Amino acid sequence: MADVDVSSNAQSLSKKAAKKQAKEAEKAALKAEKATKVERVAEENDFAKESYGILPLIQSREKIGWSRNLEFGSGDGDSSPTLHKGHYRTLVRVSELAKEKANKVVWVRARLHTSRSKGKQCFLVLRQQQFNVQGLVSVSATISKQMVKFVAGITKESIVDVEGVVQLVDQKIKSCTQQDVELHLEKVFVVSLASPCLPLQLDDASRPHQEIEEEGRVTVNQDTKLDNRVIDIRTTTNQAIFRLQAGVCSLFRNHLIRNGFVEIQTPKIISAASEGGANVFTVSYFKTSAYLAQSPQLYKQICIAGDFEKVFCVGPVFRAEDSNTHRHLTEFVGLDIEMVFNYHYHEVVESIADTLVQIFKGLRDNFQTEIETVRKQYPAEPFRFLEPTLWLEFQEGVAILRDAGIEMGDEDDLSTPNEKLLGRLIKEKYDTDFYILDKYPLAVRPFYTMPDPNNPRTSNSYDMFMRGEEILSGAQRVHDPDLLTERARHHGVDLEKIKAYIDSFRYGAPPHAGGGIGLERVTMLYLGLPNIRQASLFPRDPKRLTP
């Protein structure tokens, strides 16, 4: 009878199994039906499909908003390009979104800085260089749930084209530069999608130090910032710093050109080290080797002896100093001046000081927004200077240091800590961040410095300081070949190597003097930044060669 039992069991099992299978199949079928139904419903209900999406790659397929229809005599009789009537669209700058544009419909292209979605709404911040504005997408008759979901999912830093209505707000939006309005978006298109994992977050990179310490927030390491410079320079602080730096350059140029200076270009691949053999980069030059110029000194002087009288040049300077400090770069931009004078080198010193003061004034008057922006992340005292510029002799500086208890010899050069302390003492005594120190001891200056005729231990040389750090080193140059040879011999310089240099003074050379400043150092010290790498777009130092 066991057989019968087994067989009946087997049968009932298979029956049960069959029932189970049938049930499961039913369930699966129902599920699948539901899913397709939801999808169809979703597709059906997306009435805003045309208002959002990722644009195809802009390969200049069509002209939207502008065309060069040179129809002379059209309209007012002028020949300016007319707007193509078919595709009319002008993109408005975020900086122009203000009360005046209330209730207007505008197109804006900006970066998606942040987005935050809450159910049926999504708030976003659109950023364009230093300006940002709040945007809002909410479900409505024209905007679907899918659109809000899409907008919330766009990755940060993507470039988007949006169309929206400018609306006035009751309360000022403190976190944006455009505080009076917000943009109610109708259309959102992605022009360029950013990769979802950004190597650093812009908000972290532009956080002020105080906030980091007080609230224990995250900060970005300087090395990470420099490795991912393309994102780091998007922060409002960096945009401001480099606009100001460009301002320094243009103020320098314009002032000198107005005063009759000629801009020259000097070679950077040279045959002999100009400042001394230790800190120079060697490059292979066909079958021999050459050096990268440490300064345009030699060529400025040849131009002076070549009757250009007042010259300046703006170009890279290469110093192979293995110093990893906060103020040294291996490559930086040098702004160099050289000019003839009539009877006393102080004529040149006044001219150089005047140039620098004009730069400070120009920055103070025209770049106040940038200075304020930088101050938000790097708080510093405003830069103070006197008119006329404070001008002390080296011995007076030594006396001030000795009064404060520092011991130093009469012919000692100023060490960096002493320079900084002297800067503090002078700031406290005279209330200036910029001053000149004249008549340095001869022993600590290069061989081409003209000695003081009244005192054999001093020289006609000078340094200029900003916030206690040296920015310019200059002197009256020796323009007599015999004196130059003697000075070179005294310093133990190999005369063979500088034969060409000395020869350039054999054919009548006028008395001249000059000096050079570093663009990055001036920017860093004017703004009070802690590190020179923040004032250089792509800094070079002994440990960094990229980007």
Next chain:
Amino acid sequence: MAAFDDDLCALERALGLDSRACDGKDRKTDYAGLLSGAFEVARRASRPDLLGTNVADRALVHQWLEYRLVHLSSASCRGGKRTMLQELNKHLADQVYMVGNYLTLADILLYFFLHPIMVEMTILEREELDCLTRWFDHIQHQPGMRQHLPPVVIPRNKLYS
């Protein structure tokens, strides 16, 4: 206990006593410890006020001399030095002198002890310990106090804000 000879000799000179006993030879005295030696010198100089004019002040003078003894060793390591200086700075926040409002042995002996430390500090460090620096400057200008020691120049205004 020749260890305290320098301090005691300097104390003698500061109080106007003849310090011929300090020319390289051991001082001839029964009181060679810092506290006992200092009290003896003060007695010889007829300056009992330096020990403290009332019982409470006398106890405090004892306390600060003890402090100086105890911290002699910790002052040799950097961490100990900082804590000690910060403690002194805090104490001097509302006091002109270490004990009460008159000069005592505590001020004098602490001055001699702190002098080498103050000399090698940078101006920034001195400004951070502003009360200590103010007290130090006051003591070093007391007549007869500084003797052969180099003055520590304290600028009138703060350089580092």
